[in-house]
Amino acid sequence: MWADQGYRGADFHTWAREATGITVEVVQRHDGGFRSTWARAETPPPAVPTFAVVPRRWVVERTFAWLGRCRLPKDYEYLRVCSENAIYLTMAMLLMRRLTRPAR
Incomplete structure (x- = not known):
């Protein structure tokens, strides 16, 4: 099963595996879900893409749209x-x- 970033906790993964036998894969953005990040003073800040296609993310968003209708x-x-x-x-x-x- 694919899940949104809101289901990153280990409790949900454990419950899903024990109760239903389903393995959960969390679909995350490439920047980890943050639009910006911090860096130490001596290192340059990492590049954070403004737009990146995330595999299987569309499946999660499409399902939420169907439920929303x-x-x-x-x-x-x-x-x-x-x-x-x-x-x-x-x-x-x-x-x-x-x-x-x-x-x-």
């Missing part, structure tokens, strides 16, 4: 199971929409 970022559920079912419902709707689309 179904209003899932506005998560008002109290139970984790309800949120999980809402994600399953959103992905099922997306799949059904693609399957029923006429061939071009």
